[in-house]
Amino acid sequence: MRRPLLGVAGLLILVAVVELLPRLGLVDTRFLPPFSSMVSALGDEAGTGGFWTALAQTLRGWAIGLAVAVLAGVAAGIVIGGVPFLRAVTATTIEFLRPIPSVALIPLVVLLYGSRPQSALVLVVYAAFWQVLVQVLYGVADVDPVVRDTARSFRFSRWAVVRRVVWPTAMPYVVTGVRLAAAVALILQITAELVIGVPGLGRSIGVAQSSGAVADTYALVIVVGLIGVAVNASARAVERRALRWHTSVRRDL
């Protein structure tokens, strides 16, 4: 119970600092308005339909991108991880493609889709896919060979081995991959909106910035921060629930 309280205290100190710095004249109010004016700008924003549309667009883009990346990552990971030949053939290629920052693909997606949601989707899927794939590969590699051989000697079908042996072992890795991918997907979604102008909160930030509306800009940044916190919290909740049988989550061992 102490830890959440300390967390709240830390947040309150941050709020107080952001409120006082401009008020005391330590930083220029033109470039960092006090926290209270950010909040009032946020209140004005929340009264407009455009804000909620943008919020929905951002969340929808994030969710679709994440879902595609997770499905593709898990499927590809189990297939590649389960076939040693494929694993050997793809290892170098994956290590080559994975570190390419998604933002480097911006010029390409602009050519393909301009400022449509598809531009953001490609970037989100590309960035999130590797997070999941690599974790799944580790998970599949972690399968106990004795258990696998035992299942085989009992004539488990290929599918049954995946279902009963590979999946339970890989599950904690998959969930970790999803949690990492959820955060990366949000970053890329906002980046695409801000840099390319894909509809969503990121674009609203860009518009506010190019209109010189400083308090509005900060207000929207705060909203994005809150979404990030919510995404992380819900990913952790999903993790606890999906792995409640696993020793890393169970406390009663």
Added chain:
Amino acid sequence: MARRLVALFATLTLAVGACGDSGTTASGQTKLTIGVIPIVDVAPIYLGVQKGFFTEQKLEVKLETAQGGAAIVPGVVAGQYQFGFSNTVSLLLANAQGLPLKAVANGVASTGAEGKDFGAVIVKKDSPITSAKDLAGKRVAVNTLRNINTTTVSSVVRKAGGDPSTITYVELPFPDIVSAVAKGDVDAGQVVEPFLTIAAGQGDKQITSNYAGTAPGLTVGMYFTSTKFAQENAAAVAGFTTAMNKSLEYASAHPDEARAVLTTYTKIDPAVQQKMVLPKWPSAVDKASVQVLADLATQDGVLTKQPDLTALLP
């Protein structure tokens, strides 16, 4: 596997991307997507859409904002946008690089009035810089290097008797230029409205109106399409030009409505909206001023060869 991945992404991207926006609706309206930047310059097209000038021409127009002209030119070439808005020097650059673009309507022009234009160079209140000539040897912030703002600032400095080659240009987004000038990170900065009014409200001084000083009535931006689209859709292009010219004339005649339409696509503070200097929106491209820009850009080395203005301009 690489091939499989590429195939996976290709299928995925094609599946979600296979929905072009150009087409004809049941009511005989041609659907167009137009790439614009959420700035004051494009107020007339928002006003024109609102007033129905485009539906009159059987055009169903969708305005899509991009975060900068850099995304609009490739978007028009690739056919994502049928029309786009861009500044004149970017179009000259694209033309010199052989990109098949055609300007179809005027976009925005300088007011031609020194000190009362929508773009200017600002300095801090107590800055020793008092004229364009003093900018020589200084650090000047612009939003894009080797583009219309460096070309026009260099031009006014040269006219005032300074040597523009001694200026160090620093690239910063417009909102950051105001703070960089205030903090002294740069000696001066070129900004456009609404940042000019915001900066003036903070005590900054205008040194020179770089657009007006380059050529009175300088054509700063234009609406354009790809030559391919222009050849294949002559009727839609003619309709767009007619509607756009009507929008420009309407915005020029009704500045209050032009200010009011800004609230629909920007977040500019209402007080600033009322106070700021609006650009001119003539319906004709000032061809002589475009030639001036082409010559200046060639002289500065921004353009490596003279662009083909007869192919580019309407």
